[in-house]
Each structure stands twice: as structure tokens, then as C-alpha cells.
Amino acid sequence: MNIGTVAKRSGVPAKTIRYYESIGLIASAGRSANGYRVYTSEEVETLRFVSHARSLGFAVKDVANLLTLWRDRSRASADVKALARGHIAEIDAKIAELRNIRETLVDLVQRCHGDDRPDCPILDSLATSSTEHRT
Amino acid sequence: MNIGTVAKRSGVPAKTIRYYESIGLIASAGRSANGYRVYTSEEVETLRFVSHARSLGFAVKDVANLLTLWRDRSRASADVKALARGHIAEIDAKIAELRNIRETLVDLVQRCHGDDRPDCPILDSLATSSTEHRT
DNA sequence: CTTGACCTTCCCGGCACTGGAAGCCCCATA
DNA sequence: TATGGGGCTTCCAGTGCCGGGAAGGTCAAG
Known part of the structure; x- marks a missing residue:
């Protein structure tokens, strides 16, 4: 999946996805031979999560924490x-x-x-x- | 009056006063021989006005408009x-x-x-x- | 072969400041 | 007189969260 598809499916603009990657909110995407970012559907899920959290007004830093908690199966x-x-x-x-x-x-x-x-x-x-x- | 005094009297920090001057929200202050900005009490009034308008949540552009209207004796x-x-x-x-x-x-x-x-x-x-x- | 849609990086702008560095200026005190 | 501490100056950079746009590579369709 290229970034444009991910943008459509997650609701997060391509520019914003690259920005999130640049600040470390999401992991660096893999790259295909031509240098394009490549994504899996798992990353779409992550971006949806981020998008939802942001639309509830959580700051990006808070979203980072929420992501960590989300991934931590043993969280409280x-x-x-x-x-x-x-x-x-x-x-x-x-x-x-x-x-x-x-x-x-x-x-x-x-x-x-x-x-x-x-x-x-x-x-x-x-x-x-x-x-x-x-x- | 130097900028520090004006800051105290108007409630607008010196840094912010310089910033307002730089973006043209307020007029350039006069200068004394040593290069310091010099203010009159009229300018303190203006800054108070600005401060009040900002604290009511008006954007700086709106404040600029309000200032114009304020000074315009024939405004509606x-x-x-x-x-x-x-x-x-x-x-x-x-x-x-x-x-x-x-x-x-x-x-x-x-x-x-x-x-x-x-x-x-x-x-x-x-x-x-x-x-x-x-x- | 060309067109047009996609992708890349990079830098700038916008909002409204705020912090900090480097360097004058001025006054009081020892 | 030296020195110390404010206050003043400028300029640069960072904050939060992107969006716009330039310059250029890539790819599939016609």
C-alpha cells in the first residue's frame, strides 16, 4: 500500500502521515525499490487510532502515550x-x-x-x- | 517611558510589545539617544486596549480592526x-x-x-x- | 511517447508568542 | 574607579500541528 491509499483509508492526509513519522509518533514505514513508503493494513489501523484520538482533542504527546498503552497487552x-x-x-x-x-x-x-x-x-x-x- | 515601564503599566510583556511593533499591530515607538524605545502614556492606553481585546479571545488581526475602529471617531x-x-x-x-x-x-x-x-x-x-x- | 497522477525531499508560512544569546547602556555601591 | 546588576538592543530558534508549494523521480494508461 502506498501513502495515498493509506491516507484515504485512515483519514490522515499523506502530509500528516509523513509528519507523524518525522516526529516519531509512528514508526518509519518500509520502502519499496523506488523509494516509496510501503504500508500494511496494521499501520492503517494505527493511523485510524491516532486520528480518532486527535479528533477527541488529545495532544500528539498524549496520543503517543495512548499508543504505547494500546500496544501494551499488560497495561492497566x-x-x-x-x-x-x-x-x-x-x-x-x-x-x-x-x-x-x-x-x-x-x-x-x-x-x-x-x-x-x-x-x-x-x-x-x-x-x-x-x-x-x-x- | 522605557519599554519595561510600559510592560508593567499595560500588562503586555516587553517581548510582546516588540513583537506587536514588528508585525505592525502598533506603530513603531520613538527612540531616545541611546536607542531605547520611548513611549507616551497614550501608547500605554493602546496596549491596554490590545491586551483586553486579546484576553477576550480576539485574534490579532481582529484587534487590528478594533484598533482602527477605536481610533476612528466617525465609525459606526x-x-x-x-x-x-x-x-x-x-x-x-x-x-x-x-x-x-x-x-x-x-x-x-x-x-x-x-x-x-x-x-x-x-x-x-x-x-x-x-x-x-x-x- | 506523452500525459497525468502519484511519490519523494525540502523549505516556508501561519498563529502568537517565548526563550536565549551576544552585546550596549546606565546607575549605585564598595 | 572598578564592578555588579539591571535594563535595553538585535537576531535566531522553537513551540504545536500541520498545509502549500517547488523541484524532481516513477509508473500505468492511451
């Missing part, structure tokens, strides 16, 4: 769970942050009449207040 | 409002995405017993399913 599921829990915590923090920002913005937008006049509470607020959204 | 507040509304929409999209991810993860974590045994629905799911969270 507790380790995986801890990793996932940590990730949920990060996501919660991000959501909270975004919600705060959103609230502030909605408030400002509501107070801005939004017509031809230059008077604008949004700009006023940016200029003066400390945009304190409680953390 | 509708323009500002539109920019802010667009930003809220982006934030909403991000929150929705994160919530979907979170839901999936919470579900997986709940189904993982998380002990010494290797059996783990989280890894299983990453390996097989398409981690479809509805968009």
Missing part, C-alpha cells in the same frame, strides 16, 4: 482512564474560559446599539475596564 | 458589533465542539473500570469506532 486500564480524566479536566477548563468570555461579549454586544452612531460600549470597555472575567 | 458602532458577534459565533462553535468531545470522553471514562486489568473501552473505542460525535 487505570492508566488510560487517568489520561482521559486529565484531558476532560483540560476541556472543562477551556469551556469555562470560553463561557466567561462569551458572557462578557454577549453583555457588551447587548449594550451596543449597533447603528450609524460612533458611540460604542464595546470599544469603551476595551479601552477602560480590565475586562475582568472571573477565573 | 454597527461595525464593532458585527465583529463582536462574529467572534461570539466562533466561540459558540468551539464550545459546542468541546462539549461534544467532553460528552464522548465522559461516556468512555464511565465505561472503563480503571483498575489493574488491561481491558479498556477507551482504547477499544479509539481503535475501532469512528468516534463520531455529531456536529
Whole structure:
């Protein structure tokens, strides 16, 4: 299998596959006589795994850990769970942050009449207040 | 005023001030005889504005637009409002995405017993399913 | 034989900074 | 007066995660 086929089957663009190889997230692919990378269906599975993990927002480093755990038949599921829990915590923090920002913005937008006049509470607020959204 | 003082008063690190100057977000500062950047309190205000806008998650390009609008005495507040509304929409999209991810993860974590045994629905799911969270 | 689709490597750009190195400048203190 | 410690300058490089595109080799079909 060449890289293009793998890209289609795994959902990971060829460029990204080469990138993952370059940073050591996946092993170096074998090469055929002409220098092309050659893949087995096992590697497609690995890339699918990576793709899924990435789409759940795991950082590439976390994906590396997940891959290790995945391949380790004697792993403890507790380790995986801890990793996932940590990730949920990060996501919660991000959501909270975004919600705060959103609230502030909605408030400002509501107070801005939004017509031809230059008077604008949004700009006023940016200029003066400390945009304190409680953390 | 030297850059260090401005950094303290505006909350923007000196490195970042120089960076903002280099990308043209703020105007080039004046220089004193020894080559140091010299600032007025007006520039501190500008940097405060920038800092607030950034902390509300506006991209640097958006901040550039906001700065222009801020300085334009004849601006229409509708323009500002539109920019802010667009930003809220982006934030909403991000929150929705994160919530979907979170839901999936919470579900997986709940189904993982998380002990010494290797059996783990989280890894299983990453390996097989398409981690479809509805968009 | 040519075309076009594939593959290779390499380097750049983008986001928004941040760290660090090398080298001035200025002031206070021993 | 020497010295030490900040602060300032520039420039380069790295972060995370790729995507674009150039220059060139390869392969199957028409």
C-alpha cells in the first residue's frame, strides 16, 4: 500500500502521515525499490487510532502515550482512564474560559446599539475596564 | 517611558510589545539617544486596549480592526458589533465542539473500570469506532 | 511517447508568542 | 574607579500541528 491509499483509508492526509513519522509518533514505514513508503493494513489501523484520538482533542504527546498503552497487552486500564480524566479536566477548563468570555461579549454586544452612531460600549470597555472575567 | 515601564503599566510583556511593533499591530515607538524605545502614556492606553481585546479571545488581526475602529471617531458602532458577534459565533462553535468531545470522553471514562486489568473501552473505542460525535 | 497522477525531499508560512544569546547602556555601591 | 546588576538592543530558534508549494523521480494508461 502506498501513502495515498493509506491516507484515504485512515483519514490522515499523506502530509500528516509523513509528519507523524518525522516526529516519531509512528514508526518509519518500509520502502519499496523506488523509494516509496510501503504500508500494511496494521499501520492503517494505527493511523485510524491516532486520528480518532486527535479528533477527541488529545495532544500528539498524549496520543503517543495512548499508543504505547494500546500496544501494551499488560497495561492497566487505570492508566488510560487517568489520561482521559486529565484531558476532560483540560476541556472543562477551556469551556469555562470560553463561557466567561462569551458572557462578557454577549453583555457588551447587548449594550451596543449597533447603528450609524460612533458611540460604542464595546470599544469603551476595551479601552477602560480590565475586562475582568472571573477565573 | 522605557519599554519595561510600559510592560508593567499595560500588562503586555516587553517581548510582546516588540513583537506587536514588528508585525505592525502598533506603530513603531520613538527612540531616545541611546536607542531605547520611548513611549507616551497614550501608547500605554493602546496596549491596554490590545491586551483586553486579546484576553477576550480576539485574534490579532481582529484587534487590528478594533484598533482602527477605536481610533476612528466617525465609525459606526454597527461595525464593532458585527465583529463582536462574529467572534461570539466562533466561540459558540468551539464550545459546542468541546462539549461534544467532553460528552464522548465522559461516556468512555464511565465505561472503563480503571483498575489493574488491561481491558479498556477507551482504547477499544479509539481503535475501532469512528468516534463520531455529531456536529 | 506523452500525459497525468502519484511519490519523494525540502523549505516556508501561519498563529502568537517565548526563550536565549551576544552585546550596549546606565546607575549605585564598595 | 572598578564592578555588579539591571535594563535595553538585535537576531535566531522553537513551540504545536500541520498545509502549500517547488523541484524532481516513477509508473500505468492511451
